[in-house]
Amino acid sequence: MADYRELWSKLGIDLEKHDKLCAVLPELYGGTYLTQKNRPEGMNYFNFVVAEVHGLRIKELDEHKKSGGKVVGTFCVFVPDEVIFAAGAIGVGLCAGSQFWVEDGEKVLPRNMCPLIKAFMGAKVGGTCPYFQSCDMVIGETTCDGKKKAWEVLDDYVPVYVMELPQMKREKNYAQWIEEIKEFISKMEELTGNKVTVDTLREGIRIANLKRKALKRLYDLRKYKPSPISGLDVLLISQIAFYDDPKRFVEKLNELCDELDERVKNGVDEGKKRLMITGTPMALPNWKLHSIIEGLNAQVVVEETCTGTRYFENEVDEKGETIDDLIKNIADRYMKINCACFTPNTGRIDDIIKYTDEYNVDGVIDFNLSFCHTYAVEHKAVEESLKEKNIPVMQIETDYSTEDSGQIKTRVEAFLEML
Amino acid sequence: MADYRELWSKLGIDLEKHDKLCAVLPELYGGTYLTQKNRPEGMNYFNFVVAEVHGLRIKELDEHKKSGGKVVGTFCVFVPDEVIFAAGAIGVGLCAGSQFWVEDGEKVLPRNMCPLIKAFMGAKVGGTCPYFQSCDMVIGETTCDGKKKAWEVLDDYVPVYVMELPQMKREKNYAQWIEEIKEFISKMEELTGNKVTVDTLREGIRIANLKRKALKRLYDLRKYKPSPISGLDVLLISQIAFYDDPKRFVEKLNELCDELDERVKNGVDEGKKRLMITGTPMALPNWKLHSIIEGLNAQVVVEETCTGTRYFENEVDEKGETIDDLIKNIADRYMKINCACFTPNTGRIDDIIKYTDEYNVDGVIDFNLSFCHTYAVEHKAVEESLKEKNIPVMQIETDYSTEDSGQIKTRVEAFLEML
Numbered sequence: 114m115a116d117y118r119e120l121w122s123k124l125g126i127d128l129e130k131h132d133k134l135c136a137v138l139p140e141l142y143g144g145t146y147l148t149q150k151n152r153p154e155g156m157n158y159f160n161f162v163v164a165e166v167h168g169l170r171i172k173e174l175d176e177h178k179k180s181g182g183k184v185v186g187t188f189c190v191f192v193p194d195e196v197i198f199a200a201g202a203i204g205v206g207l208c209a210g211s212q213f214w215v216e217d218g219e220k221v222l223p224r225n226m227c228p229l230i231k232a233f234m235g236a237k238v239g240g241t242c243p244y245f246q247s248c249d250m251v252i253g254e255t256t257c258d259g260k261k262k263a264w265e266v267l268d269d270y271v272p273v274y275v276m277e278l279p280q281m282k283r284e285k286n287y288a289q290w291i292e293e294i295k296e297f298i299s300k301m302e303e304l305t306g307n308k309v310t311v312d313t314l315r316e317g318i319r320i321a322n323l324k325r326k327a328l329k330r331l332y333d334l335r336k337y338k339p340s341p342i343s344g345l346d347v348l349l350i351s352q353i354a355f356y357d358d359p360k361r362f363v364e365k366l367n368e369l370c371d372e373l374d375e376r377v378k379n380g381v382d383e384g385k386k387r388l389m390i391t392g393t394p395m396a397l398p399n400w401k402l403h404s405i406i407e408g409l410n411a412q413v414v415v416e417e418t419c420t421g422t423r424y425f426e427n428e429v430d431e432k433g434e435t436i437d438d439l440i441k442n443i444a445d446r447y448m449k450i451n452c453a454c455f456t457p458n459t460g461r462i463d464d465i466i467k468y469t470d471e472y473n474v475d476g477v478i479d480f481n482l483s484f485c486h487t488y489a490v491e492h493k494a495v496e497e498s499l500k501e502k503n504i505p506v507m508q509i510e511t512d513y514s515t516e517d518s519g520q521i522k523t524r525v526e527a528f529l530e531m532l
Numbered sequence: 533m534a535d536y537r538e539l540w541s542k543l544g545i546d547l548e549k550h551d552k553l554c555a556v557l558p559e560l561y562g563g564t565y566l567t568q569k570n571r572p573e574g575m576n577y578f579n580f581v582v583a584e585v586h587g588l589r590i591k592e593l594d595e596h597k598k599s600g601g602k603v604v605g606t607f608c609v610f611v612p613d614e615v616i617f618a619a620g621a622i623g624v625g626l627c628a629g630s631q632f633w634v635e636d637g638e639k640v641l642p643r644n645m646c647p648l649i650k651a652f653m654g655a656k657v658g659g660t661c662p663y664f665q666s667c668d669m670v671i672g673e674t675t676c677d678g679k680k681k682a683w684e685v686l687d688d689y690v691p692v693y694v695m696e697l698p699q700m701k702r703e704k705n706y707a708q709w710i711e712e713i714k715e716f717i718s719k720m721e722e723l724t725g726n727k728v729t730v731d732t733l734r735e736g737i738r739i740a741n742l743k744r745k746a747l748k749r750l751y752d753l754r755k756y757k758p759s760p761i762s763g764l765d766v767l768l769i770s771q772i773a774f775y776d777d778p779k780r781f782v783e784k785l786n787e788l789c790d791e792l793d794e795r796v797k798n799g800v801d802e803g804k805k806r807l808m809i810t811g812t813p814m815a816l817p818n819w820k821l822h823s824i825i826e827g828l829n830a831q832v833v834v835e836e837t838c839t840g841t842r843y844f845e846n847e848v849d850e851k852g853e854t855i856d857d858l859i860k861n862i863a864d865r866y867m868k869i870n871c872a873c874f875t876p877n878t879g880r881i882d883d884i885i886k887y888t889d890e891y892n893v894d895g896v897i898d899f900n901l902s903f904c905h906t907y908a909v910e911h912k913a914v915e916e917s918l919k920e921k922n923i924p925v926m927q928i929e930t931d932y933s934t935e936d937s938g939q940i941k942t943r944v945e946a947f948l949e950m951l
Contacts, residue, residue, distance in 0.1 A: 223908040223929075225644070255699040258677045261875050262909035275875060277705075280674040280696050289708065456680050456694060484903065489642040490681035510642075 117168045117243075120175055124246035131241045134213050135167065138398060145404050149343055153376065155369030156346055162353050166397075167243045170356065174247040177203050183305045186248035186271075188233060189256055190419045190450060191278050193294060193443050194324075195429060197252075198317035198359070199309045200301035205244050206355025207251075209233035210399030212513035214241065221266050227482045228512040229396055230259045237270045244356060245271070250304055252297070254278050256454040257487060274300050282448060282455055291444045298440070314439045318429045320359050327366040328354060328425035334373045335414045336472050339383060341376035342369075344390075344413025345403045351420045352397040386411040386532050387473055391465055391495060392480035392488050394419035399513060402480055405522050411529050415472040417465055418480070423450050426464075453487035461491065462498045469504050475532045478525070481510040505532055536587045536662075539594055543665035550660045553632050554586065557817065564823050568762055572795065574788030575765055581772050585816075586662050589775065593666040596622055602724045605667035605690075606774075607652060608675055609838045609869060610697050612713060612862050613743075614848060616671075617736035617778075618728045619720035624663050625774025626670075628652035629818030631932035633660065640685050646901045647931040648815055649678045656689045663775060664690070669723055671716070673697050675873040676906060693719050701867060701874055710863045717859070733858045737848045739778050746785040747773060747844035753792045754833045755891050758802060760795035761788075763809075763832025764822045770839045771816040805830040805951050806892055810884055810914060811899035811907050813838035818932060821899055824941050830948050834891040836884055837899070842869050845883075872906035880910065881917045888923050894951045897944070900929040924951055 121128060142163055162170070174184050183202040187194075188209065197204035209232040218235030236242035253264035253275040264273045276293045279286035298309050307313075331350065334341055350369075354362060388411055390402065395418065403413050416422065427449045430442040451461035468474065477499055481489050492508050499506040507528045511517055540547060561582055581589070593603050602621040606613075607628065616623035628651040637654030655661035672683040672694040683692045695712050698705035717728050726732075750769065753760055769788075773781060807830055809821065814837065822832050835841065846868045849861040870880035887893065896918055900908050911927050918925040926947045930936055 221912060223905070223911070225903060226905060226908075255875065258873075258905040259909070261699060262872070262906050265876055266909065266912060275700075277699050280680060280699075281694075285708075285711065286696075289704075292704065453681065454677075456674065457684055484644060484905075486642070486645060486677040486903075486905075487681050489645075490678070490685065492642070493640060493685060 117171065120171060121167070121243055121246075123175075124171075124243050125240055126243055126246055127240040130239055131167075131243075134211070134241055137211075137213065138163075138166070141398060141400075145400050146345060146349065149345065149407075152346065153342060153369055153372050155365070155372045158365040158369075159346070159349055159353055162357060163349070170358070171243045171247060173358065174203060174205070174244070178247070178249075183249045184247045185301075185304070186245060186251040188229075188251075188260065189254045190424050191254050191256060191447055191452070192252045192276065193297070193447060194321045194359075195314060195317035195443055196294065196298050196301055196309065198320050199313040200298075200305045201307045201313070202301060202305050205248070207233055207236070207242070207244055207248075208352070208356070208397035209236065210352070210396030210513065212515075214239065215513060217241075222263060225484055226259050227257075227393075227484045229394065229482055230263050232396070232513065234263055234267060237267060250274055252276065256452060257485070259484070278454065280454065280456060287444060287448055290448055291440055294440050294444055309436070311434075311436050311439065314436060315431060315433075318431050318439065318443065322428045322431065323363045324354060324359050325425040325428050327363045327370070330370045331366060331373075332415065332422065332425070334370060334377060337377045337380060338387075338473060339380050339385060340387070340412055340414050341373040341380060343407055344388075344416075345400060345407055348395060348400060348403050348413070348416065348420065349397075351416070351424065352395070354424065355397075355420075386475045386529050387414045388412065389415045389417060389465070389468055389472060389474045389477045390421070390480050391417040391477055393482040393485050395480075396420065401511070401513070401515070401518065402478070402509065402521070405518065405525055406478070409522070409526055409529055411525075414474065415468050417461070417468055419452070422464070422468070423452065426450075453491045458491065459494075462494055465495060466498060466502060469499070469502065474504065476505040476507070476528060478528070479506060479508045481508060483510055483512045536590065539590060540586070540662055540665075543590075543662050544659055545662055545665055546659040549658055550586075550662075553630070553660055556630075556632065557582075557585070560817060560819075564819050565764060565768065568764065568826075571765065572761060572788055572791050574784070574791045577784040577788075578765070578768055578772055581776060582768070589777070590662045590666060592777065593622060593624070593663070597666070597668075602668045603666045604720075604723070605664060605670040607648075607670075607679065608673045609843050610673050610675060610866055610871070611671045611695065612716070612866060613740045613778075614733060614736035614862055615713065615717050615720055615728065617739050618732040619717075619724045620726045620732070621720060621724050624667070626652055626655070626661070626663055626667075627771070627775070627816035628655060629771070629815030629932065631934075633658065634932060636660075641682060644903055645678050646676075646812075646903045648813065648901055649682050651815070651932065653682055653686060656686060669693055671695065675871060676904070678903070697873065699873065699875060706863060706867055709867055710859055713859050713863055728855070730853075730855050730858065733855060734850060734852075737850050737858060737862065741847045741850065742782045743773060743778050744844040744847050746782045746789070749789045750785060750792075751834065751841065751844070753789060753796060756796045756799060757806070757892060758799050758804060759806070759831055759833050760792040760799060762826055763807075763835075764819060764826055767814060767819060767822050767832070767835065767839065768816075770835070770843065771814070773843065774816075774839075805894045805948050806833045807831065808834045808836060808884070808887055808891060808893045808896045809840070809899050810836040810896055812901040812904050814899075815839065820930070820932070820934070820937065821897070821928065821940070824937065824944055825897070828941070828945055828948055830944075833893065834887050836880070836887055838871075841883070841887070842871065845869075872910045877910065878913075881913055884914060885917060885921060888918070888921065893923065895924040895926070895947060897947075898925060898927045900927060902929055902931045
């Protein structure tokens with residue numbers, strides 16, 4: 114890796130602490146990813162991205178900023194990338210998937226909160242994430258109590274702008290969301306000094322859709338028996354999708370999919386059990402559950418999560434004459450996301466049932482980050498609907514620590530034997 | 533107590549389980565309340581209400597229903613009583629303050645949720661609350677993730693109607709809340725068959741305001757040194773305010789205040805430390821923290837909670853020619869409530885600081901029901917603002933179990949010594 118210390122230093126990184134993080138990641142990645150057998154060649158690009166995780170992309174952000182561009186951080190699939198692209202900014206979905214950041218997060222947040230929130234807060238408070246340090250602004254949303262209130266604390270460290278996501282999906286809620294997107298456009302125009310026009314917004318939509326199409330293509334390939342790619346690799350790709358350069362990402366992902374097309378033709382089914390993960394997001398580098406499952410010779414073939422289908426399903430309609438038309442199209446697409454933050458959220462159950470068929474799933478693991486109330490309460494409905502279809506389901510609630518890994522392994526093992 | 537078993541049975545109460553609840557309450561009440569020395573005579577009415585907690589009032593609800601009236605249950609100070617009154621319904625703020633109900637709640641909800649939500653769910657699931665059993669409908673709201681999602685589960689047991697409370701207090705949020713109140717009026721009209729008119733709504737406002745005035749009068753009396761009434765007694769009165777007949781309640785409370793006016797004249801200051809409780813609500817019969825504090829010879833003189841100032845502060849303007857005028861007045865008053873469900877919520881900090889002066893407070897206990905994220909995150913801001921004013925503050929996070937009572941007592945004792 115090139116020496117980026119000068120750049121990190123300029124960004125206000127706590128170099129000493131950051132070194133500790135940099136020391137952990139390669140080992141974790143090596144043990145989890147590079148030990149996989151028969152990986153597609155196309156994964157080399159993503160290996161490279163991980164190797165350069167705090168390097169090359171940070172340099173790109175720096176160059177963008179040097180030429181007057183802005184960088185905004187996001188933490189949720191509801192913040193419309195289309196608008197960020199249209200305003201000429203770079204959006205980075207901030208990673209918050211490591212136990213490393215939790216301790217610093219707990220300095221300013223309660224302990225019994227979801228690890229994702231504590232981790233992103235800790236990354237900023239401790240100054241150990243160069244992405245976060247590159248952000249001119251963070252775009253928050255009101256998807257859960259934890260994040261909604263954490264923005265207030267985070268705002269002491271970096272400017273935070275919060276979009277109010279409606280809590281229901283009635284007709285008036287669509288109108289409210291349209292208004293929020295309009296205000297977000299104004300905010301981004303103010304931040305970047307660039308006017309969002311019909312043309313730039315349409316181009317923003319096009320780029321975001323290309324990403325969705327490529328991810329959808331990848332996921333469709335997993336429907337084959339056997340899936341031509343591990344769940345671990347797909348999870349990594351999904352995680353990288355949040356912060357990589359979108360055009361390069363799409364190109365590289367499509368190259369990988371070309372290779373997978375070939376693999377599918379020669380696939381020999383080894384009878385691995387096919388699992389769906391549903392529930393809460395897995396931010397980089399949270400590979401804990403996938404690693405356990407695939408270490409047990411089963412395969413994760415679909416994630417109904419924010420780092421899975423909820424991120425790419427449904428494209429934004431690119432047709433429309435006016436900016437209002439396009440904004441409406443954006444609002445429509447985002448309101449189709451079946452997040453547990455809505456009440457009711459029966460569409461998510463429909464999605465899960467649909468995916469069990471489409472992906473030929475043997476069993477479902479309902480994954481819940483500790484203290485995430487919305488998904489935890491929905492578990493009952495998820496379980497009931499899957500039981501009706503005779504599909505085994507197990508709930509796993511965990512955080513980023515490895516303390517319970519042994520216990521989870523035992524439980525997953527027992528679950529797999531039952532399938 | 534008269535024999536209400538026939539009535540309870542008709543309501544579908546699990547009599548055997550309910551007997552266990554009835555067996556616990558008198559002892560708890562006796563030990564906590566009746567051992568207090570020199571209580572005002574006027575507390576006799578409230579003793580009587582507790583003695584008849586599942587009796588007389590339930591009979592009143594039954595008679596109301598027999599004559600075609602409706603009963604609606606609520607769990608939050610944001611559901612406007614004015615509308616319920618105007619529609620000729622009886623509103624009961626459902627109690628959810630006992631560990632007794634938690635076990636049944638955990639059958640359908642995650643364990644790591646706030647005890648209030650688990651308790652109300654358990655009361656319904658177990659069929660042990662005659663108020664709940666009397667409800668034709670429950671009115672929920674989107675004030676926190678836990679409740680928002682719990683309504684979906686509760687709806688399997690009793691019809692639930694959910695009001696969407698905005699998450700911010702921008703101008704458009706006021707308009708959204710006005711719309712929600714209008715829809716709530718339609719819902720109540722549909723349920724009761726009674727049209728809400730300017731006159732009935734104004735009368736509803738008047739009744740709700742009378743309650744607020746009486747509670748405000750009670751709280752104002754606590755500002756004297758010494759307060760003429762214990763925190764425990766005021767807490768009980770506040771809890772009873774949620775479900776007692778409003779006119780009788782106001783009359784009896786004002787009688788008590790007349791007596792307290794006399795007491796104030798002869799008050800001799802014993803130098804008891806004066807505490808404010810801020811934070812999450814204490815539903816009947818959650819007297820745990822007050823009981824510990826006042827057992828240590830300190831006095832709770834104000835609660836900045838939903839079972840305290842947030843319930844009665846600010847009246848609804850009774851002036852207005854049209855129903856829209858009155859609805860706007862209602863919306864304005866409710867949007868003044870500084871609940872942690874809003875972001876930002878700096879008004880709450882202002883309230884807390886104001887009360888420390890008005891009530892001559894020596895120290896503040898920030899009380900947090902376990903797993904209530906919104907108030908837990910606000911603790912940092914509460915603490916910082918109080919420290920700036922040199923007012924000692926301590927956070928206590930607890931649930932309804934008595935397991936930690938000893939530990940809390942030790943901590944409160946140490947805190948009091950420090951004041």
